[in-house]
Amino acid sequence: MVSIDIPPHPWWKPGLDLHRGGDSYAHLLSATRGLLDAVAGVDAPEAVLAEVAGEVSRIAGRLNSYTTSDESQIAGTRMDLPGRGHPLVVPYRTTSWTSVRMTAEVTFTRIHLGDGGAVHGGVTALLFDEVLGRFANHGRQPARTAFLHVNYRRLVPLDVDLDILTKVDRAEGRKLYITAELSHDGTVLADAEGLFVAVSAQ
Numbered sequence: 001m002v003s004i005d006i007p008p009h010p011w012w013k014p015g016l017d018l019h020r021g022g023d024s025y026a027h028l029l030s031a032t033r034g035l036l037d038a039v040a041g042v043d044a045p046e047a048v049l050a051e052v053a054g055e056v057s058r059i060a061g062r063l064n065s066y067t068t069s070d071e072s073q074i075a076g077t078r079m080d081l082p083g084r085g086h087p088l089v090v091p092y093r094t095t096s097w098t099s100v101r102m103t104a105e106v107t108f109t110r111i112h113l114g115d116g117g118a119v120h121g122g123v124t125a126l127l128f129d130e131v132l133g134r135f136a137n138h139g140r141q142p143a144r145t146a147f148l149h150v151n152y153r154r155l156v157p158l159d160v161d162l163d164i165l166t167k168v169d170r171a172e173g174r175k176l177y178i179t180a181e182l183s184h185d186g187t188v189l190a191d192a193e194g195l196f197v198a199v200s201a202q
């Protein structure tokens with residue numbers, strides 16, 4: 001991954017370690033994403049599924065004994081990892097960053113498959129809410145999505161490196177309009193406009 005100077009998590013507090021979990025958390029996240037892809041694509045004998053289900057439940061139980069508050073969890077705070085290190089967030093990788101423009105790359109995998117060999121439309125919307133929302137919150141007053149308009153222009157393929165370009169379009173008082181495009185080899189597959197309204201810091 002390209003090394004760039006991305007601001008820390010917007011809700012970073014002094015003393016919060018930005019690399020909690022170290023390389024081991026990165027490995028856990030990668031293995032978890034791999035598990036999701038494997039489950040999404042599986043057609044195994046029932047005995048195999050029963051055995052694997054038992055193992056996964058045991059592992060989840062082990063982690064559950066370390067469940068913490070949402071302010072203290074690692075997921076979502078690891079800006080050095082794809083998708084902020086959160087297993088639900090699409091694993092995009094930021095490649096450049098200024099206060100008004102962000103570029104990133106993303107590769108969708110089996111877990112993101114909808115129908116017809118293409119990415120599920122809700123996953124594309126999730127990606128846009130994430131990249132617009134992250135951008136709306138960095139170096140600015142915290143903001144929430146008021147609306148998100150997505151144009152689906154082409155089917156979005158799996159297992160191909162895609163480009164994301166996110167830009168601040170305009171600011172009007174507490175309102176920030178941000179746009180993004182998801183493209184492949186210069187062809188726009190989907191684009192979005194979001195309105196983010198700044199709220200008081202909690």
Ligand SMILES: CCCCCCCCCC(=O)SCCNC(=O)CCNC(=O)[C@H](O)C(C)(C)COP(=O)(O)OP(=O)(O)OC[C@H]1O[C@@H](n2cnc3c(N)ncnc32)[C@H](O)[C@@H]1OP(=O)(O)O
Nearest residue numbers: 009010129130133134137144145146147175195197198199
């Ligand atoms: C590193 C971590 C980064 C995190 C990345 C992930 C970020 C993901 C972002 C999200 O997904 S946030 C979760 C999804 N969004 C919500 O749950 C928001 C729920 N709605 C609200 O909380 C409030 O409706 C909202 C804060 C959006 C606005 O309420 P306010 O009471 O603060 O504002 P108000 O209703 O007074 O409206 C302020 C202005 O925005 C305008 N506005 C609000 N909602 C609108 C709308 N839907 N469409 C058009 N305009 C809208 C409104 O007309 C007005 O315009 P003017 O100032 O010109 O009069």
